[in-house]
C-alpha cells in the first residue's frame with residue numbers, strides 16, 4: 013500500500029535517506045524509530061508529499077507521490093511535530109475553518125470524535141488556553157477531517173503529560189482498529205510497543221529494519237535482550 017523504491021533524499025551533499033526500500037500493508041500501525049537525525053521526519057514528509065525525494069519513488073495505493081500528489085493528499089492526513097493550529101481561535105473555529113478547506117460539510121463526524129476524545133467540553137476555548145494534550149488531540153482531529161486512509165504523525169506526544177499521552181495512544185489504537193494505516197514516529201519505546209504492529213527502524217538515513225513486532229525481537233543477535241525497549245535501543249545504538 014505504501015511502497016518505497018530506492019528512495020533517496022539529499023540536503024546539499026548530505027544524503028539523509030539512502031536508497032530505502034519497503035512495503036507497508038494497509039491497516040498496519042507502523043512505528044518509525046531511530047536516533048535524532050536518523051531521517052524520520054524527512055521520510056514522513058516525503059510520504060506526506062510535503063517534500064520531494066531526489067531519487068527513487070514512493071507509491072501510495074499505486075499512485076506516484078510526485079505525479080499524483082493531489083490524489084494522494086486526499087488519502088493522507090499529516091500531523092507535523094509542531095502544533096499547526098490558529099491559537100487565537102477557539103477549537104471549534106479551527107475545526108470549522110479546516111473542515112471548509114477539507115470540503116468536509118458535516119459537523120457530525122468530527123463532533124462524534126470530539127466527544128469520544130474528551131474534547132467536546134473544550135470546543136469554545138481558544139487554542140492557546142487548551143492543555144498541550146488537547147492541542148495535540150485537536151491537531152490530530154484536523155488531520156482526520158477529510159477521512160484519510162493513512163494518518164502520518166511526527167512525534168505527536170512530545171511534551172505532554174502521561175495521562176494525555178495514554179489517551180492519545182488509545183485514540184490512535186481506535187483509529188487503527190477502524191482500518192486506518194498509521195505511521196507514527198516517537199522516541200518512547202513503551203508507547204511504540206503498546207501501539208504499533210510493525211516497525212521501520214532508521215539510522216543515519218539507512219533502513220536498518222522493517223518488520224513486525226515479533227521480528228524486532230528476533231532481529232540479529234539482539235534477541236537475548238530483556239524487554240522490547242532494550243531491544244529497540246540495542247538495534248539503533
Ligand SMILES: Nc1ncnc2c1ncn2[C@@H]1O[C@H](COP(=O)(O)OP(=O)(O)OP(=O)(O)O)[C@@H](O)[C@H]1O
Nearest residue numbers: 023024028046047048049050051052053054055214
Ligand atoms: N531542511 C533541511 N535542510 C538541511 N538539512 C536538513 C533539513 N531537514 C533535515 N535536515 C537534516 O537531515 C537529517 C535528518 O533529519 P530529520 O529531521 O529527518 O531526522 P529525525 O530522525 O526526524 O530527527 P529527530 O528525532 O531529532 O526529529 C539531519 O541531519 C538534519 O539536520
